[in-house]
Amino acid sequence: AQKVTQAQTEISVVEKEDVTLDCVYETRDTTYYLFWYKQPPSGELVFLIRRNSFDEQNEISGRYSWNFQKSTSSFNFTITASQVVDSAVYFCALSEARRDDKIIFGKGTRLHILP
Amino acid sequence: DAGVIQSPRHEVTEMGQEVTLRCKPISGHNSLFWYRQTMMRGLELLIYFNNNVPIDDSGMPEDRFSAKMPNASFSTLKIQPSEPRDSAVYFCASGGDTEAFFGQGTRLTVV
Numbered sequence: 589a590q591k592v593t594q595a596q597t598e599i600s601v602v603e604k605e606d607v608t609l610d611c612v613y614e615t616r617d618t619t620y621y622l623f624w625y626k627q628p629p630s631g632e633l634v635f636l637i638r639r640n641s642f643d644e645q646n647e648i649s650g651r652y653s654w655n656f657q658k659s660t661s662s663f664n665f666t667i668t669a670s671q672v673v674d675s676a677v678y679f680c681a682l683s684e685a686r687r688d689d690k691i692i693f694g695k696g697t698r699l700h701i702l703p
Numbered sequence: 704d705a706g707v708i709q710s711p712r713h714e715v716t717e718m719g720q721e722v723t724l725r726c727k728p729i730s731g732h733n734s735l736f737w738y739r740q741t742m743m744r745g746l747e748l749l750i751y752f753n754n755n756v757p758i759d760d761s762g763m764p765e766d767r768f769s770a771k772m773p774n775a776s777f778s779t780l781k782i783q784p785s786e787p788r789d790s791a792v793y794f795c796a797s798g799g800d801t802e803a804f805f806g807q808g809t810r811l812t813v814v
Contacts, residue, residue, distance in 0.1 A: 623803065633794060633805035679746065689734055690759055691796075691803060693746040 590615055592682050592694035600700040601670055609665045609697045611680030619685040622663040628676040675701045709795050709806035716813055721783040724809045727776055728797030736796040737770055737780050785813045
């Protein structure tokens with residue numbers, strides 16, 4: 589079955605600290621895609637990244653980085669030198685190619701960056 | 704491209720009324736998704752289309768909900784009759800080969 593678990597419901601850190609958001613997924617497929625989205629207080633869902641299951645290279649984009657480890661079925665997201673504007677709910681999601689890319693979301697992690 | 708466009712942004716309606724939510728996906732995307740977001744249940748996938756064909760509607764809560772995609776540039780989600788428990792933010796998303804983008808959502812309040 590397709591499942592995404594974000595065990596951290598809420599995290600608070602002080603500005604400039606690094607923070608890692610955990611994501612663990614379950615799938616029986618060998619071909620699948622993993623996503624991260626940001627939902628700021630304004631409510632929109634902002635696409636951050638999509639990775640396919642064959643590419644385990646870590647990704648870095650500015651202060652954001654993602655660590656994909658198939659051995660532990662995890663796709664963790666790290667924000668380096670956090671800023672107040674990073675405060676948001678972050679969602680991890682999974683889609684399986686054999687299920688026509690149906691995207692299933694985790695429950696989200698609410699991140700508070702304190703000034 | 705202007706992104707995924709949803710209308711209306713806000714809708715307040717009385718219980719029992721019909722509600723129609725609209726979505727214009729990003730041109731060239733072949734997948735379209737309808738999600739509902741509530742505090743209690745998070746982001747739930749209601750239905751998704753691939754090349755205008757409904758692939759999986761198992762998330763549609765009940766027969767009061769229906770969705771159509773008559774062409775590649777337009778989709779609707781209809782609730783008839785609406786109930787207070789349908790109050791939520793409804794998101795439409797469209798997906799291509801390397802991404803899936805969301806519209807800004809429709810906040811539905813059924814009173």
